[in-house]
Amino acid sequence: MEEIAVAKFGGTSVKSIARIQHVAEIVKNMPERKRVIVVSAMGDTTDHLLALAKQCSATPDRRELDVLMSTGEQVSIALLSLTLRSMGIRAKSFTGAQIGLLTDDSHTSARILEIDRLTLEAALVHSDVVIVAGFQGVNTAGDITTLGRGGSDTTAVALAVACQAPVCQIYTDVDGICSADPKTVPEARELQQLTYVEALELARNGAQVIHSRAVELAEQYGVAIRVRNTFNPSNPGTLVDGEETMEKYDSLSGVAIDRSQACVSLRTAEVSLALDKLTDLIETGQISADVIAQSAIAAEDGTGATLSLVLKYDDQEFLARAVSELEGACGAFDVAVDLDVAKLSLVGRGLSGRPRYLAKFLSCLSAAGIEAKHISCSDLRISCIVRKIDADRVCQHLHSCFALGRTRPLLQSLAATA
Amino acid sequence: MEEIAVAKFGGTSVKSIARIQHVAEIVKNMPERKRVIVVSAMGDTTDHLLALAKQCSATPDRRELDVLMSTGEQVSIALLSLTLRSMGIRAKSFTGAQIGLLTDDSHTSARILEIDRLTLEAALVHSDVVIVAGFQGVNTAGDITTLGRGGSDTTAVALAVACQAPVCQIYTDVDGICSADPKTVPEARELQQLTYVEALELARNGAQVIHSRAVELAEQYGVAIRVRNTFNPSNPGTLVDGEETMEKYDSLSGVAIDRSQACVSLRTAEVSLALDKLTDLIETGQISADVIAQSAIAAEDGTGATLSLVLKYDDQEFLARAVSELEGACGAFDVAVDLDVAKLSLVGRGLSGRPRYLAKFLSCLSAAGIEAKHISCSDLRISCIVRKIDADRVCQHLHSCFALGRTRPLLQSLAATA
Numbered sequence: 001m002e003e004i005a006v007a008k009f010g011g012t013s014v015k016s017i018a019r020i021q022h023v024a025e026i027v028k029n030m031p032e033r034k035r036v037i038v039v040s041a042m043g044d045t046t047d048h049l050l051a052l053a054k055q056c057s058a059t060p061d062r063r064e065l066d067v068l069m070s071t072g073e074q075v076s077i078a079l080l081s082l083t084l085r086s087m088g089i090r091a092k093s094f095t096g097a098q099i100g101l102l103t104d105d106s107h108t109s110a111r112i113l114e115i116d117r118l119t120l121e122a123a124l125v126h127s128d129v130v131i132v133a134g135f136q137g138v139n140t141a142g143d144i145t146t147l148g149r150g151g152s153d154t155t156a157v158a159l160a161v162a163c164q165a166p167v168c169q170i171y172t173d174v175d176g177i178c179s180a181d182p183k184t185v186p187e188a189r190e191l192q193q194l195t196y197v198e199a200l201e202l203a204r205n206g207a208q209v210i211h212s213r214a215v216e217l218a219e220q221y222g223v224a225i226r227v228r229n230t231f232n233p234s235n236p237g238t239l240v241d242g243e244e245t246m247e248k249y250d251s252l253s254g255v256a257i258d259r260s261q262a263c264v265s266l267r268t269a270e271v272s273l274a275l276d277k278l279t280d281l282i283e284t285g286q287i288s289a290d291v292i293a294q295s296a297i298a299a300e301d302g303t304g305a306t307l308s309l310v311l312k313y314d315d316q317e318f319l320a321r322a323v324s325e326l327e328g329a330c331g332a333f334d335v336a337v338d339l340d341v342a343k344l345s346l347v348g349r350g351l352s353g354r355p356r357y358l359a360k361f362l363s364c365l366s367a368a369g370i371e372a373k374h375i376s377c378s379d380l381r382i383s384c385i386v387r388k389i390d391a392d393r394v395c396q397h398l399h400s401c402f403a404l405g406r407t408r409p410l411l412q413s414l415a416a417t418a
Numbered sequence: 419m420e421e422i423a424v425a426k427f428g429g430t431s432v433k434s435i436a437r438i439q440h441v442a443e444i445v446k447n448m449p450e451r452k453r454v455i456v457v458s459a460m461g462d463t464t465d466h467l468l469a470l471a472k473q474c475s476a477t478p479d480r481r482e483l484d485v486l487m488s489t490g491e492q493v494s495i496a497l498l499s500l501t502l503r504s505m506g507i508r509a510k511s512f513t514g515a516q517i518g519l520l521t522d523d524s525h526t527s528a529r530i531l532e533i534d535r536l537t538l539e540a541a542l543v544h545s546d547v548v549i550v551a552g553f554q555g556v557n558t559a560g561d562i563t564t565l566g567r568g569g570s571d572t573t574a575v576a577l578a579v580a581c582q583a584p585v586c587q588i589y590t591d592v593d594g595i596c597s598a599d600p601k602t603v604p605e606a607r608e609l610q611q612l613t614y615v616e617a618l619e620l621a622r623n624g625a626q627v628i629h630s631r632a633v634e635l636a637e638q639y640g641v642a643i644r645v646r647n648t649f650n651p652s653n654p655g656t657l658v659d660g661e662e663t664m665e666k667y668d669s670l671s672g673v674a675i676d677r678s679q680a681c682v683s684l685r686t687a688e689v690s691l692a693l694d695k696l697t698d699l700i701e702t703g704q705i706s707a708d709v710i711a712q713s714a715i716a717a718e719d720g721t722g723a724t725l726s727l728v729l730k731y732d733d734q735e736f737l738a739r740a741v742s743e744l745e746g747a748c749g750a751f752d753v754a755v756d757l758d759v760a761k762l763s764l765v766g767r768g769l770s771g772r773p774r775y776l777a778k779f780l781s782c783l784s785a786a787g788i789e790a791k792h793i794s795c796s797d798l799r800i801s802c803i804v805r806k807i808d809a810d811r812v813c814q815h816l817h818s819c820f821a822l823g824r825t826r827p828l829l830q831s832l833a834a835t836a
Contacts, residue, residue: 017473017474020474021474052435052493052497053496053497053500055435056438056439056497056500056501056504057501057503057504058504059504060500061499061503063510064496064499064500064503064510064511065496065500067492067495067496067499067511067513068492068493068496068497068500070492071489071492071493071496074485074486074488074489074492075467075470075486075489077485078471078482078483078485078486079470079471079474079486081479081482082471082474082475082478082479082482082483082486083474083475085475085479085482086474086475086476086477086478092481092482093482093485095485095562097515098560098561142516143516144513
């Protein structure tokens with residue numbers, strides 16, 4: 001079967017007509033004759049639409065939010081298709097519903113159930129470039145759904161699976177996945193290759209280049225992802241796949257900052273009720289169990305125990321409601337929610353087998369005079385919670401201590417002694 | 419069967435969130451329990467999207483234009499639904515495709531084939547307010563189509579037909595259909611009732627309150643239209659229906675200005691070829707045969723004849739292409755296109771049976787020192803072509819001569835002597 005190119009261009013890549021024309025040039029120059037192109041909404045359209053919705057309703061209905069939000073990508077597909085067609089290329093745009101991207105009913109955070117291969121194949125017969133609106137789908141009732149933040153990445157990987165493309169290209173506004181966000185750490189190193197697990201760990205812990213759901217889907221179906229720069233298309237970027245090469249073995253990937261964290265503490269006489277309720281809340285979405293530090297300590301006066309949690313959240317209002325439900329469910333008191341925190345994560349492989357990494361991590365923080373809380377470790381990551389204002393500085397400091405930059409003398413010496 | 423309210427709110431009525439909230443109040447206060455509400459795109463969204471498309475392509479593909487343009491109404495339905503739901507009203511939004519508004523394949527000027535009554539009925543069972551995106555539909559291939567300018571009015575009438583509502587309410591930004599545009603003629607009189615033919619004649623000749631296609635559809639299915647003001651909802655506005663009352667008999671409706679007119683003149687040796695080609699061009703749309711003045715006069719030197727046409731157009735670029743095709747088809751020379759013209763129409767009933775109206779019309783123009791060309795008459799209308807810069811003044815003058823304002827002494831005396 002003829003190889004099909006699948007590529008996704010993010011919001012900054014299609015922010016203006018000039019940028020859409022630039023994207024059209026990249027698409028035109030792809031070597032594959034048949035191309036499936038996924039686009040996000042232009043620039044900050046999604047935020048703008050969300051702000052309009054909030055003006056209409058304090059708690060916007062999710063079905064209607066999806067009707068609203070999905071227009072952003074629909075504008076992008078039409079404009080890219082118009083541009084490509086004006087260049088003489090046989091392009092055709094498809095909304096999520098039109099390409100048969102079927103999802104479940106979870107409005108604003110729907111999961112993809114299937115893509116109609118027949119529709120996609122027919123589209124590729126009649127057009128050379130099939131342009132698909134990212135982030136959106138349709139449920140069995142015909143309602144428009146959206147996949148949640150980062151959904152366009154997931155759309156692109158799902159399309160790569162559906163048309164059996166070996167690679168899904170994710171075009172963004174940086175050169176690839178780096179050892180830290182270059183805006184925070186100018187000397188951050190671009191990573192040429194990462195395994196799915198490393199990319200996942202970075203994505204889940206705040207690296208914003210690629211969405212974790214897309215990496216999960218890619219891993220599940222064995223599709224490689226190449227993250228590359230729309231504004232530097234000759235750069236090969238970062239390849240994420242299942243290969244474990246010598247180069248990657250026993251190496252650190254980078255440092256990530258996640259600013260959507262909340263430290264919640266409360267006192268309750270009903271710790272097990274509180275934990276049950278917490279489990280419920282995690283199951284219903286938007287707060288994540290990814291990193292939860294719990295400490296249930298009986299109070300000295302015997303009036304109950306103190307629970308201390310670190311929650312990841314997508315939406316502050318949802319978090320506030322969740323905490324208030326948690327409070328009600330277990331009769332909690334002294335409830336405090338601290339949003340002024342960030343999670344720093346050092347991501348790599350084989351960390352738990354090499355205690356020197358943790359020791360080094362701790363001494364780094366200490367030397368910088370940083371008060372870090374809730375330190376947690378796994379084989380793939382060492383994380384801690386710091387004050388939000390310290391996040392950039394801690395990131396720079398860890399990046400430098402572990403020598404993750406373009407030259408890596410200290411890392412090599414560490415690895416040698418680990 | 420329970421009576422269902424059907425109402426359409428235009429772009430100025432949903433221009434901002436504050437206005438959408440105002441529309442929601444009107445919808446909330448409608449006496450009918452079940453309501454079908456059609457909305458246009460917010461403010462000048464459609465023009466803005468069209469401008470984006472033109473930046474992408476000099477001759478935008480029409481299928482893709484429809485994908486783009488239809489997003490405007492999709493934003494409006496979601497925001498109105500969010501607002502109504504936040505007021506505790508069971509509202510649900512539907513795109514044209516979702517409500518089963520099936521059209522033909524003529525992208526950007528599609529005709530409605532049918533509305534899926536079962537879908538509409540099911541929607542009305544599950545919701546009290548069914549909000550439908552105006553201006554858009556879907557063809558049998560599943561492609562998004564749009565109905566052309568004024569399409570939202572047509573959508574509303576079609577929905578009124580589908581749910582057997584006796585009246586379709588068109589909410590706009592003026593108090594109803596007036597004897598002239600109040601922006602041009604401040605003393606213009608609001609017309610309480612008009613027959614379909616009078617409303618059609620006004621709409622076709624430049625009155626912009628309601629679209630002629632909507633009136634045609636309403637007449638065909640016997641649905642009355644009530645034009646009323648979103649910003650003065652207690653005013654009953656103008657009722658357009660098939661009733662011929664004493665009050666309306668033998669009366670003048672008003673004066674309309676149409677600024678989308680072009681005077682085209684050319685010389686050709688092949689007059690019949692030119693007329694054949696013109697017929698073709700009219701059939702393929704966007705220039706209209708509504709008023710064509712032709713004069714084929716053999717040139718003195720025997721080199722051919724002069725054709726002089728008045729064409730109504732929707733789109734200047736289309737007009738330019740059409741004229742150039744006409745030129746090519748008949749080997750025309752000395753081709754001139756004059757866009758600096760406007761058509762003034764005095765609309766009423768029984769005009770051809772009362773020659774005094776035409777005499778009065780001509781003496782009015784003459785007294786004002788206006789050079790009028792291409793005067794044409796029918797039982798419903800007397801029209802002439804004037805320079806664009808004179809249009810407002812001629813309109814005011816005719817309005818005053820025929821005493822169409824709030825007090826009508828001269829009209830009554832004219833009618834008595836006619």
